[in-house]
Amino acid sequence: MTDEPGARDRILAAAEELFARDGFDATPTSRIAERAGVPKGLVHYYFRRKPDLLTALVGRLPSDVVDPAEVVVAGDVAASLHRLVDALDRALDASAVLSHLLWREADTHPAVLAELEDRFDRLVGVIRAVVSAARPAGAPPADVDSAAQLLAAAVSHRHSVARHADDGQDAMHRELRFLAAALAAGAGA
Amino acid sequence: MTDEPGARDRILAAAEELFARDGFDATPTSRIAERAGVPKGLVHYYFRRKPDLLTALVGRLPSDVVDPAEVVVAGDVAASLHRLVDALDRALDASAVLSHLLWREADTHPAVLAELEDRFDRLVGVIRAVVSAARPAGAPPADVDSAAQLLAAAVSHRHSVARHADDGQDAMHRELRFLAAALAAGAGA
Amino acid sequence: MTDEPGARDRILAAAEELFARDGFDATPTSRIAERAGVPKGLVHYYFRRKPDLLTALVGRLPSDVVDPAEVVVAGDVAASLHRLVDALDRALDASAVLSHLLWREADTHPAVLAELEDRFDRLVGVIRAVVSAARPAGAPPADVDSAAQLLAAAVSHRHSVARHADDGQDAMHRELRFLAAALAAGAGA
Amino acid sequence: MTDEPGARDRILAAAEELFARDGFDATPTSRIAERAGVPKGLVHYYFRRKPDLLTALVGRLPSDVVDPAEVVVAGDVAASLHRLVDALDRALDASAVLSHLLWREADTHPAVLAELEDRFDRLVGVIRAVVSAARPAGAPPADVDSAAQLLAAAVSHRHSVARHADDGQDAMHRELRFLAAALAAGAGA
DNA sequence: CATGAATGAGATTTCATTCAT
């Protein structure tokens, strides 16, 4: 009944942390071993090559999709989006380092880029689902798409580049109220 | 009367290209020298340490701001934004590798992160200026802010993560039409 | 059941020899590896940075103190010193390269300087002990101190700067006879 | 009527200082140029190869011999030696860095070693001359030789290894009083 | 005479990876 994670898990946790902080290339496997408290050889015993660590990390990603049903406030797009963004913040924060790491290494690791684009698309999908559920037929699908894309980009931006900013929360809430109103007004009509 | 760029410039150009393609850490200075057609030692003659190359590259960034006056179509927010985004695309493409490089290395190079946040803020400023100029007093400032933030995030997103996608152009145009309409409708009112 | 020294020891032996012959700075770690018959990487596996080799060498120094009891001839200071100097010669020759190396690198490596001053003080102490044991109360302590300092300087000088001279042995013996007589005569009285 | 030294002299002064402080190998010619306030190329213009700097420095050494006549107190060996050592201290301190530098680089630069041994021999000669002048026929030549060797070693030691010690002055004075008394007592007879 | 850009050999150091135990 040990709740100590096994060596393999400790290695992955250490890799996640260090990759996110210093980057993949700048993190020696020896430091991963050190932080995980395992001998150096064990890292390569479990993960033959260094990139295998990245692959394993991507595999551990939560599907991270918020269940639309849980945040929808029927008839109120703004409130629904508000709750959605809060839920997303919680979900993304939970895997923040990992998400960030992916975003960083996407370029040189195709598998990572694919995962990243996937995540963005899923994000768009969830937003669209929430909007539609909150006010079925409340706006033309093209508008819902646009709003979803914009909001997804904004959320994404906040969790990658702008994750150090302080006023992110407020601005974001203003933005989604704006989007909700735009949809309500049948903006693109 | 050679118009060949000097060795220093060739080194910077090579570094920009390789850093953007492979990442800072994954690019040996020897490869930079090779691509610049200079001996290895010369790279370190001009740039004592490798990060000095990054610093120099950031310093060479164009202010990359599109002049609002040149894209504004009086009375037509959608058209103005359309022209703005096209202009931004051209401007950003011109320094695409460099922009991308910044975005990637921001984490581990504070000077780069600062520059990046600066660029985003300037981007927001330009968008806001264009919207205001196109329809003075056409929408509450808070809405203009929100729209500017959203569009800036979308533009940014397209030029970083999603720069491989094909349908970016179209989606983007739909999005800015949507935003323009939202503003026109006084969406947030 | 090999009595071959391990790689680490072979590296230290090679470093000692080369540092003493050519100096610390003029000895590349690659040459140390070569002479030790190990790959270049192993030198830095055991000794992360080059100065760590110096530190390790200092740590290996024998306490190099001759046991006063073994050389004292009761009642005969000259004979005692004679035997002491011979014993010191043997002891110092055994670690000659290392001693010389220390003396040379003392300036730029504080740890080495400290060790060197320590060795000199121990040397003075041994000489004083021998003199005192040979003729207890035979001379004022201040004179014994002076004689010990002088002899220690002479021994030191011979083993550092003047170690190439041929007539060192004879001159040294004349000197210690002189010192012994001085002490016997109650010179400083 | 400029009293500013010329470039060549400034280079030598800078080299002397840096060689003495950091060692010959650890001092780049570029740093010498920098400290001398001359362009890098000029160092090699005046001194084709780096060791030429050392040779030139040795050539600039003062003969540094104290004139025996100036320190001798007729009939008083102790006082004479006292004045001699003080004079030597002043003389050696004046070229301290240079002396020290020589002593350090003697091993790998034969010309320097020769100069160093020469200096020691001259030192012995001066001491002997002073002793003899102070009390002609006061002690057997062999004893005078021994005392001179011992004192020279002590002076030397103080100006090389032990030049950081605080109590050097006092101890030294005790030692030379001791030697003078020994000679007076006809110690070695 | 004087300069500083240019050169390239080579030094230190890092590190993923292997493998005998």
Place this chain on the structure above:
DNA sequence: CATGAATGAAATCTCATTCAT
């Protein structure tokens, strides 16, 4: 299964020296 010594390729950086101007 687990370990850590061993390997060697390669990276960053230094520097004496040359040479065109």
